[in-house]
Amino acid sequence: MENSLPLHLCQVHKFSIIINRTYAFLHCIAIAFLIYYRASFLCQQPKTRTTPLLPWLLVFAGELVLSFMWLVGQAYRWRPVYRTVFPERLPKDDNKFPAIDVFICTADPKKEPTVEVMNTVLSAMALDYPPEKLHVYLSDDGGASITLTGMKEAFKFARSWLPFCKKYGIKTICPKVYFSSSEYQYADSGRAEFMEEKQKIKEKYEVFKDRVLRATEKGQAEDKNARISTGAHPSLIEVINEKGNEATEEQVKMPLLVYVSREKRPSHSHHFKAGSLNVLVRATSLVNINSPYMLVLDCDMYCNDPTSARQAMCFHFDPKISPSIAFVQFPQTFHNLSKNDIYDSEIRSIFRILWYGLDGLKGPVLSGTNFYIKREALYGISSQKGLDLIELKNSFGQSNEFLKSLRADHKSSIDDGSDSSSKLLPETKVLASCAYEDNSKWGEEASFMYHSLVEDYFTGFKSLHCKGWKSVYLNPSRPQFLGTSTTNLNDLLTQGTRWGAGLAEVLISKFSPLIYGPPRVSLLASMGYAELASFPIYFFPLWCFATIPQLCLLNGIPLFPEVSDSKFYIFLFIFLSSLSKHLYEVLKTGGSIRIWRNEQRIWMIKGVTCYFYGTLNAIMSKLGLSEASFVPTNKANDDEQAKRYLMGIFDFQTSTMFLAPLVTLTILNIVAFFWGVLRMIITGDWEKMFAQVLLSFYILIMGYAIIEGMFVRKDTGRIPPSMTILFAILSVIFLSLGSIVLMY
Ligand SMILES: O=c1ccn([C@@H]2O[C@H](COP(=O)(O)OP(=O)(O)O[C@H]3O[C@H](CO)[C@@H](O)[C@H](O)[C@H]3O)[C@@H](O)[C@H]2O)c(=O)[nH]1
Numbered sequence: 222m223e224n225s226l227p228l229h230l231c232q233v234h235k236f237s238i239i240i241n242r243t244y245a246f247l248h249c250i251a252i253a254f255l256i257y258y259r260a261s262f263l264c265q266q267p268k269t270r271t272t273p274l275l276p277w278l279l280v281f282a283g284e285l286v287l288s289f290m291w292l293v294g295q296a297y298r299w300r301p302v303y304r305t306v307f308p309e310r311l312p313k314d315d316n317k318f319p320a321i322d323v324f325i326c327t328a329d330p331k332k333e334p335t336v337e338v339m340n341t342v343l344s345a346m347a348l349d350y351p352p353e354k355l356h357v358y359l360s361d362d363g364g365a366s367i368t369l370t371g372m373k374e375a376f377k378f379a380r381s382w383l384p385f386c387k388k389y390g391i392k393t394i395c396p397k398v399y400f401s402s403s404e405y406q407y408a409d410s411g412r413a414e415f416m417e418e419k420q421k422i423k424e425k426y427e428v429f430k431d432r433v434l435r436a437t438e439k440g441q442a443e444d445k446n447a448r449i450s451t452g453a454h455p456s457l458i459e460v461i462n463e464k465g466n467e468a469t470e471e472q473v474k475m476p477l478l479v480y481v482s483r484e485k486r487p488s489h490s491h492h493f494k495a496g497s498l499n500v501l502v503r504a505t506s507l508v509n510i511n512s513p514y515m516l517v518l519d520c521d522m523y524c525n526d527p528t529s530a531r532q533a534m535c536f537h538f539d540p541k542i543s544p545s546i547a548f549v550q551f552p553q554t555f556h557n558l559s560k561n562d563i564y565d566s567e568i569r570s571i572f573r574i575l576w577y578g579l580d581g582l583k584g585p586v587l588s589g590t591n592f593y594i595k596r597e598a599l600y601g602i603s604s605q606k607g608l609d610l611i612e613l614k615n616s617f618g619q620s621n622e623f624l625k626s627l628r629a630d631h632k633s634s635i636d637d638g639s640d641s642s643s644k645l646l647p648e649t650k651v652l653a654s655c656a657y658e659d660n661s662k663w664g665e666e667a668s669f670m671y672h673s674l675v676e677d678y679f680t681g682f683k684s685l686h687c688k689g690w691k692s693v694y695l696n697p698s699r700p701q702f703l704g705t706s707t708t709n710l711n712d713l714l715t716q717g718t719r720w721g722a723g724l725a726e727v728l729i730s731k732f733s734p735l736i737y738g739p740p741r742v743s744l745l746a747s748m749g750y751a752e753l754a755s756f757p758i759y760f761f762p763l764w765c766f767a768t769i770p771q772l773c774l775l776n777g778i779p780l781f782p783e784v785s786d787s788k789f790y791i792f793l794f795i796f797l798s799s800l801s802k803h804l805y806e807v808l809k810t811g812g813s814i815r816i817w818r819n820e821q822r823i824w825m826i827k828g829v830t831c832y833f834y835g836t837l838n839a840i841m842s843k844l845g846l847s848e849a850s851f852v853p854t855n856k857a858n859d860d861e862q863a864k865r866y867l868m869g870i871f872d873f874q875t876s877t878m879f880l881a882p883l884v885t886l887t888i889l890n891i892v893a894f895f896w897g898v899l900r901m902i903i904t905g906d907w908e909k910m911f912a913q914v915l916l917s918f919y920i921l922i923m924g925y926a927i928i929e930g931m932f933v934r935k936d937t938g939r940i941p942p943s944m945t946i947l948f949a950i951l952s953v954i955f956l957s958l959g960s961i962v963l964m965y
């Protein structure tokens with residue numbers, strides 16, 4: 222009977238579909254009217270035109286970009302689906318489960334504190350999965366000795382932590398979180414015993430933490446001249462539980478734990494996280510019986526619940542759907558968000574709206590972390606087919622051991638009980654050397670893709686979805702993984718610039734979703750991918766709408782129809798319809814008006830800063846004028862900045878590069894707004910310029926935090942007065958030059 226029950230369900234949201242499609246239809250008509258209105262102006266005789274051509278064209282171009290973005294964005298609204306899984310219906314026999322390799326990446330012990338990274342490692346080891354089928358690998362791109370020391374300490378602690386979690390069915394399997402929360406779980410009969418044991422384990426955790434912290438301090442002194450600073454280091458691979466999967470005192474088996482630091486040399490590009498994941502993909506092919514699945518985690522993304530692996534396996538055990546699924550994606554969720562979340566650090570719309578929409582098409586985008594992926598899908602070949610050896614070497618490099626591992630019947634030598642390291646480590650070292658990928662297709666055709674700073678998005682698109690694979694999205698009510706998000710403006714914009722650059726790199730490449738997608742995936746799925754890749758070009762309409770109407774307002778040039786003209790209502794409708802649809806989506810997913818405001822505001826802020834710089838970076842690197850760089854996000858909190866975030870106050874301690882557009886555009890809009898109002902009062906003709914005044918007013922309401930930062934606040938997180946003065950001058954120069962251009 223048990224077997225006949227489904228392991229998972231997929232529900233199509235009919236109500237959302239009706240609302241979304243009706244809205245899309247109405248909005249589409251309005252956009253058609255708008256385009257007609259703008260285009261017919263261009264057909265007028267130049268002499269009869271009341272407005273100069275240049276600002277009109279710029280605003281029109283901005284409107285076209287916004288309309289394009291709106292159009293491709295409808296893909297997410299077309300057919301959203303929601304999935305539920307029933308892990309309790311999985312087979313009871315552990316032997317039936319496929320092996321899973323957990324990949325955790327870390328790069329810099331200063332930005333990614335070792336204790337936190339080890340907490341992620343410990344939580345992954347404690348997943349509810351047969352331990353002999355679970356292997357945890359940490360890739361250390363920093364090559365820092367403290368990380369290796371930390372792992373050894375973590376393993377010692379795991380020998381107590383894992384049996385404890387298992388015995389009491391602990392749900393919060395990340396020790397740091399467990400000991401700082403008030404989770405009390407115990408078998409009814411054994412409360413006293415549980416409390417005693419919990420206390421003992423807590424003490425052991427403190428010992429572990431102290432040791433790591435002490436080693437960190439010691440290491441910092443030594444690391445001054447160490448490998449991290451140069452970025453070059455030899456490879457180092459160490460199996461932490463060397464003597465096999467020996468059991469703990471309480472007869473709980475331990476998962477395999479391995480430290481991997483690949484070789485890095487300045488002569489070889491290391492391709493950041495994608496590069497390190499590819500080393501792990503190779504290295505693990507030798508150590509295990511080629512685990513069919515991998516779970517990828519960022520070093521700050523701890524497992525918050527033991528059941529994610531079993532949840533993901535609900536798809537594996539469904540023979541109908543499993544062969545086509547490349548990965549199961551869980552959302553990125555964060556433990557350090559405030560209720561107000563002024564920076565939209567949650568990236569709310571992605572994980573609460575967009576991914577459901579894609580799940581109804583081809584599946585969600587690969588999202589960097591929190592996904593269970595099939596090895597076979599990553600390799601891009603089927604191990605069942607007879608494969609040509611030369612072809613394989615061209616794709617995967619020269620290692621015979623690795624090529625052997627591609628065969629379906631391959632058995633790893635770690636299983637035969639012989640000493641694993643002496644046999645495998647030399648070959649693993651070859652696979653982890655930086656020259657291994659020379660003349661191969663790693664990162665080009667096979668495994669995680671290079672050439673974009675958003676390796677996740679690009680890999681999911683080009684190597685998985687475009688090759689026919691599907692993915693599914695699971696978002697259970699208890700977050701399965703929790704990470705550290707950016708909680709200050711500087712980190713947010715630095716990360717946003719990297720993402721902007723990565724996405725724009727794809728957009729302007731030959732793999733641009735609307736060109737490369739349609740023959741391979743459906744038009745709708747390509748549109749969804751295109752919206753993301755095009756996100757950086759929001760900078761253009763945002764810059765246009767923050768400057769051109771304002772400049773024209775100052776010079777008395779109307780760009781929109783008069784209020785008494787019926788065409789004015791086309792614009793008003795589009796404006797209000799977009800805002801209210803966004804508001805509807807936020808409210809429907811449990812948000813508030815404040816969250817809606819935050820999302821609008823951060824979209825505008827990111828639009829004029831990091832999307833702009835990101836696009837610029839992508840163009841420069843395309844022209845060979847600059848090189849891509851991946852600055853890892855800071856995961857160590859600055860107390861003062863964290864406090865401000867919790868209080869919902871912007872922290873403007875960021876580089877001039879980011880402040881410049883924000884301050885200049887705000888001042889420009891202040892000037893334009895007051896001038897516009899004054900002009901209306903003096904001339905009494907308010908109809909002509911109403912739309913432009915309204916636009917500036919909206920920008921100022923949304924940008925009020927910036928005005929406050931310039932003129933009201935006195936704390937260290939404000940915008941320095943010197944900056945305000947500097948950029949006020951800049952906006953005056955812009956306005957004067959702009960006015961001259963307008964007058965010809
Ligand atoms: O050269 C590098 C750089 C980074 N990382 C690791 O990559 C992960 C993600 O880096 P992070 O600094 O946290 O960047 P985020 O912007 O927060 O990460 C998001 O965006 C990345 C793409 O830009 C994705 O890879 C991530 O999964 C996604 O969470 C971290 O574990 C790093 O340690 C490396 O292993 N090697």
Ligand SMILES: [Mn+2]
Nearest residue numbers: 519521705854
């Ligand atoms: Mn991160």
